[in-house]
Amino acid sequence: MTAGPNTSPVATTISLLAALIVAAPVVSIGILALQPAPDVWPHLVAYVLPQALRDTALLLAGVAVVTLLLGAGTAWLISLYDFPGRRLLLWLMPLPLAIPTYIGAYVYVDLFEPLGLAHRALMLWLPTQDAVALLPNLRSLPGAVALIGVVLYPYVYLSVRATLQYQSAEFIEAARTLGAGKWHVFWRISLPMARPALALGLALVCLETLNDIGASEYLGVRTLTVAVFTTWLNRGSLPGAAQTSCLMLAIVIVLVAIERYGRRNASVEFSSESPRLLQRRPLTGLKGALSFAACFSPMLFGFIVPLLFLINQSVKRGLLSDAGAPLLRDAFNSVGFASLATLLALSLGFAVVFAHRWRPTALRAVTMTIAQAGYALPGLVLAIGLLIPVLAIDNGLNTLAAWLNQPPPGLIIVGSGGAVILAYVIRFLAVPTGLIRAGAERIPRDYDDCARAAGAGHMTAMRRIHLPLLRPAMMGAVIVVFVDCLKELPATLLLRPLNVETLATSIYQYASRGSFEEGALAALLIVAASIGPVAWLTRFSDLPNGPA
Amino acid sequence: MSRHHRLASAAAVLCLAGLSTSAIADNGEVNVYTYRETKLVQPLFAAFTKETGIKVNVVSASSGLEQRMKAEGANSPADVLLTVDIGRIDEAVQAGVTQPIKSEVIDKIVPAQYRDPDGQWAGISMRARVIYASKDRVKQDSITYEELADPKWKGKICIRSGQHIYNNALFAAYVAKHGEAKAEEWLRGVKANLAQKPSGGDRETARDVAAGKCDLGIGNTYYWALMMNGDPDKKPWAEATRVILPTFADGGTHVNLSGVLLAKHAPNKANGIKLIEWLAGEQAQQMYADINYEYPVRSGVTLNPTIAGYGQLKADPMPIAKIARSRKAASTLVDKVGFDN
Known part of the structure; x- marks a missing residue:
């Protein structure tokens, strides 16, 4: 263990601050949950939980398997092999992230339900009712697994790829010399070594799935999140809803524990002895084409198809000609909020992980765990929890101003949009924390010791050693957080100031009336705003023989 | 380099947001929290502003607005809350974030069945x-x-x-x-x-x-x-x-109602009541019928032909x-x- 000189009070302070910010809404939900909700639980236990727990478990398991196959499989192909079209895929693969889950669900239901495009195509050969029988039933649990899985696989892809970048050549070359085939190498070497990243990616997928409300409700899957909202909105019990949220939090703690278990012993596997990285192997001919198809297909269904649908709707409805300054202003708001939140989340994530690396104390371990808790709460529950502490500060400032005979400043944090940014940071801090931590664990501690022996301080070592080595992890974190912020809806709706719309809230203005297609252009702008950073950042992600 | 860019743009967003809230205390405004989508109510508000010169500031959400009003307390900028469903009306009243709408106009126009006996809310359109x-x-x-x-x-x-x-x-x-x-x-x-x-x-x-x-x-x-x-x-x-x-x-x-409520701490209470009464007026009720395909609560308004075709x-x-x-x-x-x- 590196028990370095304690030169990091700043890091300690920042990581404590991060934990405090994340803990605030969780604690206020906890306090809400302490109020009695006597008639809620007998009902939930008797009629709701058995089914909701089963549906939730099946949905999570199904989506985990789909994203594992799609995300890890494609990351492995792209990291270890060269094949035609690979460079194009490099920046296309993360793009399904830009498609909000509920939009993916709407698009596919529209295309594949009776009277949709698929049905009309089948009707060219078949009578109407025979064609109906051939259509998949997307409004079902398997449908939800497929639709959610195909847009969420990039979480696994990005985190696994960040790790496979640094796949040490020696293990694989040794295995190959011993006659191990591709699959053997994959199952026995690549997969176990990517385990921490895999566990992290899957945890993110599961949390995102657990928090989803739009797609699940639309597809008729009744998860715990749906139960939370029904308890609150239809049975009027916010305490009951808060208690159910706490149950979800418990489930999340179990997921995080599984993720920890997944990366146990991870640090001992890496030594500083093998800096030489694996060269990608060329695949040509049929193998190359198959590899391309294997990577292209999930992206096609997760991104291109929804994209074409949105473009078609925008053109057909003449949305472009109606678009003007308001939509641009919404886009500006979205990008502004998302950028600031990404920057903050990345910095806090760094502070939390490195405070622990430099001087692992129980307190710092706890702050790191708390920093990852925000992802566990559904966006709207988080927003409700955040309202109370944030407005306590806002109202306190007004009281203070009155006491000082100053004019009241109004609600500063909520009125400025600060509450939205806080909500984003809290909600998504788990991503940079998790990715940077997984990345940092692959950096041998010998490096830290050598740097210190050479007289370098923490900051110098970080700048010269850790930051460059963590670049893939940071790229992944920036992409995921930025795009997630662009898509975030429930917290943005509830916490934004008067007269401020973002692209996501602009889509919502149509969606609840059942005609989300009218919001297609705003959805396209979310995609456009995502493509920029994804394309720019992936230019740098291909190490070591990439262009960087 | 790019970080500076981002910081600058984010700061600009904050400034923009700040501008929109700093004018709250003005008399010529009314602040509306709405469960109805902005795009649906915007034409109504535009007509209201044109007629009265009162600017309407809006924030829309799908749920939780009464919790926000409750947390904002006495400093809440909200004057009027618009809802799409009797459930949300009920929640706002239960949360204690409303005050009675004392308006003879509303009492006269809206049938008793579609408003609260204590005046905490009034229906404005029906489906x-x-x-x-x-x-x-x-x-x-x-x-x-x-x-x-x-x-x-x-x-x-x-x-x-x-x-x-x-x-x-x-x-x-x-x-x-x-x-x-x-x-x-x-x-x-x-x-x-x-x-x-x-x-x-x-x-x-x-x-x-x-x-x-x-x-x-x-x-x-x-x-x-x-x-x-x-x-x-x-x-x-x-x-x-x-x-x-x-x-x-x-x-x-x-039938279900879209309703209107007056916020307990409404800073622009007079304008809030003006807006509520205007929404029950002939022009607004006609817009509800024509643009939103809803049933007006006011009698004597011509229904949209499609809606009338239901019988x-x-x-x-x-x-x-x-x-x-x-x-x-x-x-x-x-x-x-x-x-x-």
């Missing part, structure tokens, strides 16, 4: 929850809600989630009318008649009827009108069906406030009978 019936396969021209549980419809009914607010209100009306025991029996009957697990929205329900998955769909009046008039893709879904206004056996058609609406006389009190029981029953399973 009915009705049947989308297959033109080919359904011959009868009238139907009761009670009849939906009749085994003759076995495997022939489509509906969205029983916990969705529109169904919650309809089922609550059934509970208020017939009591919990009868309502449970009825819900079990309807459940047994469903062609598929409840899912999707009211548009998908019409689509399922059009595609032959079921004969009767349950949906709101304006969705059908929107499909018929707004969207060429969806028009065939509406054209394959016709709207039947169902009634309770001993009553009328179930004469005979709204059930059950007071909305009484329906709101049965929402919890209705939600509980939906879980109990496994309606959504």
Whole structure:
């Protein structure tokens, strides 16, 4: 263990601050949950939980398997092999992230339900009712697994790829010399070594799935999140809803524990002895084409198809000609909020992980765990929890101003949009924390010791050693957080100031009336705003023989 | 480099946001928190501003606005809260974030059935929850809600989630009318008649009827009108069906309200009341009918032709406030009978 000189009070302070910010809404939900909700639980236990727990478990398991196959499989192909079209895929693969889950669900239901495009195509050969029988039933649990899985696989892809970048050549070359085939190498070497990243990616997928409300409700899957909202909105019990949220939090703690278990012993596997990285192997001919198809297909269904649908709707409805300054202003708001939140989340994530690396104390371990808790709460529950502490500060400032005979400043944090940014940071801090931590664990501690022996301080070592080595992890974190912020809806709706719309809230203005297609252009702008950073950042992600 | 860019743009956003809130104390404004989508209410507000010179500031959300008002407390900028459903009206009143609307205009225009006896809220427009019936396969021209549980419809009914607010209100009306025991029996009957697990929205329900998955769909009046008039893709879904206004056996058609409430700490209270009264006025009520395909609460307003084509609406006389009190029981029953399973 590196028990370095304690030169990091700043890091300690920042990581404590991060934990405090994340803990605030969780604690206020906890306090809400302490109020009695006597008639809620007998009902939930008797009629709701058995089914909701089963549906939730099946949905999570199904989506985990789909994203594992799609995300890890494609990351492995792209990291270890060269094949035609690979460079194009490099920046296309993360793009399904830009498609909000509920939009993916709407698009596919529209295309594949009776009277949709698929049905009309089948009707060219078949009578109407025979064609109906051939259509998949997307409004079902398997449908939800497929639709959610195909847009969420990039979480696994990005985190696994960040790790496979640094796949040490020696293990694989040794295995190959011993006659191990591709699959053997994959199952026995690549997969176990990517385990921490895999566990992290899957945890993110599961949390995102657990928090989803739009797609699940639309597809008729009744998860715990749906139960939370029904308890609150239809049975009027916010305490009951808060208690159910706490149950979800418990489930999340179990997921995080599984993720920890997944990366146990991870640090001992890496030594500083093998800096030489694996060269990608060329695949040509049929193998190359198959590899391309294997990577292209999930992206096609997760991104291109929804994209074409949105473009078609925008053109057909003449949305472009109606678009003007308001939509641009919404886009500006979205990008502004998302950028600031990404920057903050990345910095806090760094502070939390490195405070622990430099001087692992129980307190710092706890702050790191708390920093990852925000992802566990559904966006709207988080927003409700955040309202109370944030407005306590806002109202306190007004009281203070009155006491000082100053004019009241109004609600500063909520009125400025600060509450939205806080909500984003809290909600998504788990991503940079998790990715940077997984990345940092692959950096041998010998490096830290050598740097210190050479007289370098923490900051110098970080700048010269850790930051460059963590670049893939940071790229992944920036992409995921930025795009997630662009898509975030429930917290943005509830916490934004008067007269401020973002692209996501602009889509919502149509969606609840059942005609989300009218919001297609705003959805396209979310995609456009995502493509920029994804394309720019992936230019740098291909190490070591990439262009960087 | 790029970080500086981002910081600058984010700072600019904050400044913009700051600008919009710094003028709250002005007299020429009214601040509206709304569950109705901004795009729907924006034309109304534009007309209001044009007529009165009062600027309308808006924030819209899908849920939780009363929690926000509660947390904002005495410093809340909210003057007026607009809702789309009796459930949300009820929640706001329960949260204690409203004050009575003392307005003779509202008392005169809005029928007593559609406003709170204590004046905490007033209905501003209505929608009915009705049947989308297959033109080919359904011959009868009238139907009761009670009849939906009749085994003759076995495997022939489509509906969205029983916990969705529109169904919650309809089922609550059934509970208020017939009591919990009868309502449970009825819900079990309807459940047994469903062609598929409840899912999707009211548009998908019409689509399922059009595609032959079921004969009767349950949906709101304006969705059908929107499909018929707004969207060429969806028009065939509406054209394959016709709207039947169902009634309770001993009553009328179930209607739900979009309502308006006055915030407890409204900083621009006078303007808030002005806006509320204006929304009940002739011009606004006509806009609700024309643009939103809703039923006005004010008498003497011409209905949109599509809505008028459904036939004469005979709204059930059950007071909305009484329906709101049965929402919890209705939600509980939906879980109990496994309606959504």
